[in-house]
Amino acid sequence: MDIDDLRTRILAGERRALARAITLVESGRADHRADALRLLESLKGHGREALRVGLSGTPGVGKSTFIEAFGLMLTAQGLKVAVLAVDPSSARSGGSILGDKTRMERLSRDKGAFIRPSPSQSQLGGVARRTREAIDLCEAAGFDVVLIETVGVGQSETMVAEMSDLFLLLLAPAGGDELQGVKRGIMEMADILLVNKADGELKRQAIRTCADYAGALRLLRKRPQDPEGFPKALPVSALEEEGLQKAWDEMTALADWRRAEGHFAARRAAQARFWFEAEVRDRLLARLAREPLKGAMKTMAGQVENGEISPSAAAEELLRTHLMLE
Amino acid sequence: MDIDDLRTRILAGERRALARAITLVESGRADHRADALRLLESLKGHGREALRVGLSGTPGVGKSTFIEAFGLMLTAQGLKVAVLAVDPSSARSGGSILGDKTRMERLSRDKGAFIRPSPSQSQLGGVARRTREAIDLCEAAGFDVVLIETVGVGQSETMVAEMSDLFLLLLAPAGGDELQGVKRGIMEMADILLVNKADGELKRQAIRTCADYAGALRLLRKRPQDPEGFPKALPVSALEEEGLQKAWDEMTALADWRRAEGHFAARRAAQARFWFEAEVRDRLLARLAREPLKGAMKTMAGQVENGEISPSAAAEELLRTHLMLE
Numbered sequence: 112m113d114i115d116d117l118r119t120r121i122l123a124g125e126r127r128a129l130a131r132a133i134t135l136v137e138s139g140r141a142d143h144r145a146d147a148l149r150l151l152e153s154l155k156g157h158g159r160e161a162l163r164v165g166l167s168g169t170p171g172v173g174k175s176t177f178i179e180a181f182g183l184m185l186t187a188q189g190l191k192v193a194v195l196a197v198d199p200s201s202a203r204s205g206g207s208i209l210g211d212k213t214r215m216e217r218l219s220r221d222k223g224a225f226i227r228p229s230p231s232q233s234q235l236g237g238v239a240r241r242t243r244e245a246i247d248l249c250e251a252a253g254f255d256v257v258l259i260e261t262v263g264v265g266q267s268e269t270m271v272a273e274m275s276d277l278f279l280l281l282l283a284p285a286g287g288d289e290l291q292g293v294k295r296g297i298m299e300m301a302d303i304l305l306v307n308k309a310d311g312e313l314k315r316q317a318i319r320t321c322a323d324y325a326g327a328l329r330l331l332r333k334r335p336q337d338p339e340g341f342p343k344a345l346p347v348s349a350l351e352e353e354g355l356q357k358a359w360d361e362m363t364a365l366a367d368w369r370r371a372e373g374h375f376a377a378r379r380a381a382q383a384r385f386w387f388e389a390e391v392r393d394r395l396l397a398r399l400a401r402e403p404l405k406g407a408m409k410t411m412a413g414q415v416e417n418g419e420i421s422p423s424a425a426a427e428e429l430l431r432t433h434l435m436l437e
Numbered sequence: 438m439d440i441d442d443l444r445t446r447i448l449a450g451e452r453r454a455l456a457r458a459i460t461l462v463e464s465g466r467a468d469h470r471a472d473a474l475r476l477l478e479s480l481k482g483h484g485r486e487a488l489r490v491g492l493s494g495t496p497g498v499g500k501s502t503f504i505e506a507f508g509l510m511l512t513a514q515g516l517k518v519a520v521l522a523v524d525p526s527s528a529r530s531g532g533s534i535l536g537d538k539t540r541m542e543r544l545s546r547d548k549g550a551f552i553r554p555s556p557s558q559s560q561l562g563g564v565a566r567r568t569r570e571a572i573d574l575c576e577a578a579g580f581d582v583v584l585i586e587t588v589g590v591g592q593s594e595t596m597v598a599e600m601s602d603l604f605l606l607l608l609a610p611a612g613g614d615e616l617q618g619v620k621r622g623i624m625e626m627a628d629i630l631l632v633n634k635a636d637g638e639l640k641r642q643a644i645r646t647c648a649d650y651a652g653a654l655r656l657l658r659k660r661p662q663d664p665e666g667f668p669k670a671l672p673v674s675a676l677e678e679e680g681l682q683k684a685w686d687e688m689t690a691l692a693d694w695r696r697a698e699g700h701f702a703a704r705r706a707a708q709a710r711f712w713f714e715a716e717v718r719d720r721l722l723a724r725l726a727r728e729p730l731k732g733a734m735k736t737m738a739g740q741v742e743n744g745e746i747s748p749s750a751a752a753e754e755l756l757r758t759h760l761m762l763e
Contacts, residue, residue, distance in 0.1 A: 151747065240749060380742035387741040388725075390752035391734065395721055395760070399714075408717065415713040416706035421477065423566060426716035434721070434760055 165275030186223030198229035309346035491601030512549030635672035
């Protein structure tokens with residue numbers, strides 16, 4: 112593969128080159144992996160900085176409608192918008208609920224937008240690495256905004272928040288004063304809560320829900336990376352395209368403040384550390400499933416099953432003999 | 438520490454020696470750890486086999502009352518009963534809800550019984566190893582039945598099921614025909630479901646709930662380690678001490694069948710393998726937090742934060758340089 116050519120075309124913002132590069136980083140083949148690493152290395156130092164926006168919301172909250180309306184608003188302002196999806200459910204089912212471009216038909220035809228469905232991977236760890244690399248590629252290709260979309264399932268929200276400059280939660284209007292069981296941990300990760308469907312019959316309810324969330328947010332411990340008034344809860348209507356500019360203004364204001372205060376770079380640095388440590392753990396464990404450790408594990412497991420050696424002693428022996436640890 | 442003396446006294450069934458040995462295996466000190474391993478090694482080949490019974494049930498289901506009534510019934514039959522507790526909540530809070538011997542006052546005064554509260558450990562992995570070792574010690578001390586109790590929280594049920602010959606779920610009578618949201622995975626681990634509180638006003642409801650569970654169990658895939666009719670759902674009343682003998686008869690019948698068919702030994706072998714593999718993973722990851730890897734991780738994380746090297750490349754480099762992997 113001509114990596115130099117691919118590099119040049121990505122830096123020129125060529126959509127097809129970007130799509131091909133993402134396919135490359137998603138591949139599990141060893142030679143593709145080597146090419147992908149060469150490509151990523153060669154793209155370093157491009158000096159471009161996209162705003163990476165993580166967005167989570169449960170199915171039914173109007174995520175696709177929101178992304179389409181929000182994305183079209185941004186492209187109309189001349190911004191280039193990439194949309195990546197992280198869908199943990201597709202890992203198991205094989206079929207991705209987020210994979211369908213027809214979900215965001217208008218945005219997918221927009222020349223300022225690039226939509227990439229979720230890779231169907233079996234491991235969340237693998238999805239994380241590939242998504243991070245896809246973000247880097249989009250950034251190199253000159254996209255101004257990279258939206259990383261996920262559903263609120265398991266660890267995927269934490270994962271997306273750990274690759275975003277800003278993390279948004281899209282919520283539906285709640286009945287009465289009950290907040291929708293948003294987990295405290297998720298709430299604490301969010302920079303902006305958007306209560307969607309602030310239109311028609313639900314408008315009042317959405318505004319009330321917004322006030323409830325705003326109250327809940329005030330109870331949280333203030334984070335150093337937030338200026339006065341953040342995190343915020345805002346009503347939006349993806350359907351009527353209301354509140355989207357206001358949401359974008361708040362996002363850029365927050366990003367600008369964080370850049371000025373050094374929090375923006377600090378967050379990216381902390382994220383890089385987080386992913387480094389996660390990769391060390393993942394790769395270390397992955398080695399257990401590969402030779403020569405795989406064979407050694409199997410032999411020793413046989414002795415453990417026969418009662419020749421205890422699980423603890425066997426584990427210690429394995430690490431000492433095969434990894435020269437302790 | 439005089440390990441030989443401790444060994445002799447444990448084999449003689451001395452309760453104080455057993456308690457001291459469990460304290461030893463629970464200790465985090467390196468010299469205690471070495472003593473503990475020597476002791477466990479020296480106890481091998483005692484030829485005794487306890488019936489290890491895992492028991493899970495959410496708070497309020499009457500677990501303590503059940504264990505006390507059930508334990509007293511067994512000791513009255515001349516059996517020696519040990520009760521160990523695994524309480525994941527105590528790891529965080531420090532205070533163990535299961536630690537209080539006054540919970541089972543009569544049983545704790547019984548000479549045929551030995552009750553040990555949950556160790557307050559910070560890691561479930563550590564709790565697992567210590568509990569497995571405590572089970573081994575109880576078995577060596579000649580206990581006929583080792584009850585391992587846990588609350589239905591997180592991974593603790595799987596952990597206890599993986600150290601038990603039989604795994605029981607204690608449940609409360611459910612309203613209507615709704616089963617109490619018992620997770621399918623937990624249901625599939627259970628050998629016998631016991632619906633408690635089959636007394637007074639709740640008796641009818643308990644019997645109905647039992648029938649509902651029996652129906653649900655019939656829908657599960659038949660497991661090779663089960664004779665006809667298992668897993669089973671039975672009503673019990675810990676309060677009125679009803680159904681306990683029947684439950685014990687079913688337990689021993691199941692254990693006898695499994696022994697005769699080879700499933701009993703096969704399960705213990707598979708469990709030993711499971712714990713061996715878990716220990717390898719745990720210990721491998723634990724090394725990352727210790728020198729020399731800890732220092733190497735820190736240095737490299739600094740370079741990752743500065744953007745000198747990507748998280749993936751840094752992880753690969755670390756494993757290659759410091760663990761000689763790949």
